[in-house]
Amino acid sequence: MDDIVNLSIVGVLIALTAFFVASEFAIVKVRSSRINQLVAEGSKKAIMAKKVTSRLDEYLSACQLGITVTSLGLGWIGKPAVKELLVRGFGLTNIPDSAISLISATLAFSIITFLHVVVGELAPKTLAIQKAEKMTLWLSGPLHAFYILMYPFIYVLNGSARMLTKMMGIDMGAEKEHSHSEEELKILLSESLKNGEINPSEYNYMNKIFDFDNRIAREIMIPRREICAIPEDMPLDDILAVMTKEKYTRFPVFSGDKDHVIGMLNKKQLFADIVYQEEKDQLKIQDYIYPVIEVIDTIPIQQLLVKMQRDRMHMAILTDEYGGTSGLVTTEDILEEIVGDIRDEFDEDEQPVIQKRADHHYVLDGKVRLDEVQDLIELPYNDEEIDTIGGLILKENIDIQEGQSIYLDDIRIKVLEMDGRYIKKIDLKKGVMSSDKDNTRTGLDIKEPLLVNEMTLSEK
Template sequence: MDVLPIINLLAVAVLIALTAFFVMAEFAIVKIRSTQLEPHIEVGKKSAIAAKRIITHLDEYLSACQLGITITALGIGRLAEPTFEKMLYPVISYFNVSTGMVTTIAIAISFLIATFLHVVIGELAPKTIAIQKAEQVTLFIARPLVWFYRLLYPFIWLLNGTARLIILAMGFKPISSHEETHTEEELRLILADSYKSGEINQSEMMYVNNIFEFDERVAREIMIPRTEMVYFFKKDSLESNMDVILEGQYTRYPVADEDKDNIIGLVNLKEVLTGYHQNKHVTIDQFIRPILHVSEATPIKQVLLKMQKDRIHMAIVNDEYGGTAGLITVEDILEEIVGDIRDEFDEDEIPDVQEVNDKTFIVSGKLHLEDVNQILGIELVDDEVDTIGGWMFTTNLDAQEGVIIEYENHRFIIEEMDGYQIKKVKIIKP
């Protein structure tokens, strides 16, 4: 019995397995992230240490994988086709065809079988496994791949060096590692895909998206406007300011010397009530604490850092003329990340967006244009104003309740006004 075909078949099986190894290695080391290896490195796993070395020298080890795939492919071509042809020749000879046709058919079938085995078992299946299980595959192939790289280092160095020269001549840069950076838009798309696939929930997606927007917000966009500020007058008695406390029910209040444009500090209600309980004739002056002053264009991330550093929970927003434009609290800043924070005194607070039906919304006049655009899928843009109320005022200077403004087939109706301030806007989608 001729054992040579059996030996050749076993050799082909080994070569296909080695092809699968190098293909898995190639795709896994490209897909794996270094952060996935850190927990394994911390516990001293040797394969993780080897994997870390591989992904930090990606160019060299990709060359090793390509060399391995090329060597095994040549070996498969050298052994598989002649072996399959020799095994198929007696079978095809039974048919009434010429010798030349038998040889041609045997070669063709042998080529198809070898190609099928090489592509499906040696490449496609390993590629899918490596992509889906990049971490496990990388840890599995790391140490053998390092040894293969060391064994054939002279050849890899020569091939890789030649490739580098060609790449540089074409104006490209060699790959040093695959730790790529992503733009904000790319990260948002990754988050959206992760949300659709169920990897993260809606709250997690909202928080991360809010973080991106948080970095772009300025004080003017989130402040409580001057017209809605509740504050104490320094000259008023504590009894007079009690009415303000009952109306506002806040923890801290800004203190004005003469008017809203001269805010000199803030008071903490806990200190005020404690002092009042001890001495009914106490004045408000001794409870005044410093308050921050920031410009309208100050990024809110800087405002938050300043509040944390100085341990002050409130800031006055000043306009370009030095007047008071509004105020910001720590709660206002945190709401930009986590959403509305409601306490026991916010039961009657109306949300900024009320959905009447699928095509009708009633929104606060303070709602940002960016939020309106996101809700409606349109592009309201005005460099002079930030809110839907401000946009309607600049669009129609004679704005009053009932006025309708049409834009991109949407109808914007002033639902409620307080003096010259637009409080509510009804939006009807087409």
Template sequence: MNISTGLILFFLILFIASFFVMSEYVLVRIRPSRLDFLISNGNKNAKILKNMTVKLDTYLSATQLGVTITSLALGWLGDPTFKRIFDNLFANFTMPARVSTVLSFLISFIILTAIQVIIGELVPKNIAITKTEQLGLKLARPLNIWYKIMYPLIFILNKTANGISKGLGFQTFSESDDNVSEEELRMIMSESLKSGEINHEEYQYVENVFDFDERMAREIMVPRTEMAVLWAEDSLEDIAATVQKEKYTRYPVVEGDKDNILGTINTKEIFSAYIEAIQTNTADQFDIHHYLRPAVTVIETLPIKELLVKMQKERNQLAILIDEYGGTSGLISIEDIVEEIVGDISDDFQTEEQPDFVKLGENHYRIRARMLIDDVNEVFGLNIEEENVDTIGGWILNEKYDIEVGQEIIQKDVLFKVIQKEKNSIELVDVFINHDGTTLDIEDEE
């Protein structure tokens, strides 16, 4: 075989090798969901490619077999061809035969390896990664033909490899768990955000879903002390005054105290009753008990994902949370749960809420005492741990139950200073990061 024929065959085999390399990367990277969309639009190649992703184990074996055969062929054909080229080149120089033989071998080996790695491996890999879908649809049919031709050999090789793997105590490809973990999904989403594939809002939705799975109802409830309620003895005028002040649609109805909740009412029904009572002059005959609906009552430690399902099944917008002693600890609405994923939802009557934290100066922040400890840890890089309470205000009271406005608690190099307190509940706290531990004056808060 002359040099020209050898070079032509070498680059032809190199092209075939690149085909198998590209096919391997395409099979690993192609998105099955995208193939489903293409199949629904009648793309036949997408259907073939989808079948390959379902039988990924055997089709990857087909590409690896192709890569191995072509690599052996490149070495068998390329080594003598390139060596002959450099033998002819060094024949023009005056040097010992042994030196020219060694140089010819080394240079041909280096060039042959470089060509095979760059053109046969790296370039096809880059093309497959950047043009996965387009390339996959073009390679699907020829790869499928190769698979069918070599299936008997692929079957034998796969069975042998699986037997050896099991003998060594390892799972086979089909037995292994190829599910993506939560941490892997977070990393994928983070990389997609950096590359611009998704925007920040989409990324935040996914993060919220992961956090949603871990939240308990008490972490997002309206606490008992802040619950807007109607009383069983309220008249229509009393109810109208409460609705005008609070501007909610649904209210729990209590009798005696907030531990005795009779049910919930929808003010739309009360409004209709109010109109009818005015028209018929029967306001004194109004009885709130006629409009009561059963309340969803659950323990405060119930995960919100389970509470959401329960509220959906019972078609109720409000849930009453009770503590371990059976007393009312707070309430939660469907809106509160949905906001954990999509963020705050404001209606026409809501005033702008104070944010959980605002920056007042360098290393100086003001936070709401209802801010969750987990969120405080994340925002300020702390490691506060408390099993019995969820909020930073609860943690401060746990540390010093009789703390007053202006008093402080120091956690490592972070100082917490109570700024506002209502009865037994802390409302606002100032946070000083990288604090040296010295006491602050009350005037220092601003």
């Protein structure tokens, strides 16, 4: 009868060890954000789990106390109980009595150690890690009850540990809620994508949102030379012709030149009044000009979006540090930074700013940002003063013409289309060997002796 009781106690101690080990790993592994979600959904078990996970230091001490006590109990009761059974079993054999004691003690120690390590620790640890959420919800209640029961001991043990760490010069301080950095969140998103928790579109949106705060308005603006603006004194018929051709809804209005934007003209309102106005000549353009936002072109686009929402404006004029107009930004330009290109029925002929021809071969718009180009082909170039690939080309060769190229190591950048000094389209190709380079000596291929010879000839 005593053997059955002792073995039952051994089984209970191993089960308790498994309980405390599983609780320890589960409450550490479980995601607090998931527990918060379950609490919001009204789960009663999640409320207790939230209480446990929000005070990890104290409840982990409870787990450690439980594991220590059960381990000591196994050593105190388990080994002698198993040894006694083995001694009786071996007593029925012809093994000498002197050897039976040694063999029984060794086997008893091995059996108890195996059960303690495998059944009491490794198996529950693996289960808790794999099913952290479920295990936390199931075990938080009993663990809380044990914590209340053993609170005086846990309080003394925690206090002693804090005093010891303080003597070592370590100030534990108050517990702080752990928060994830932006890079950590990106890693979590990558893991969620890999495991199928989110789809590629959601992953791309989130990555673009992280980059959103790092963008400034100048990087996404429509450059000054591409702005379709209307002079203040333009005749109405000419204004209607421009509006019919360009298909935009809103047009900046300037006085004198584009450095003096005085407002914005809404095509829809103007056309509606023309339809219902019997005498079109009585319309005054000045009555349809509304104020427009003017901001410095280095403003973060997140701040610009907030300002446009607050002022209920769909367009903002960007100015440079000297007060001149540098470009224009619309709400569509800002939203495209998150969701990608937004095309309407009037954009059928519009070509993508990045067109892939082959591996490491692209046709790009001249105003594509250098950081976007770096994502396609790593350029051996770093200049914070230049924003676009067109700016890079002009930096290397201000006199470059259509059809000419510059070379950066094995990368050829060829100008396909220009409008004056403005580079509209380029051909970018990586892996161009020196023997394949054309004879145009531009950009990085310009040699100083060549310039000297040209100057000498011109002087003659």
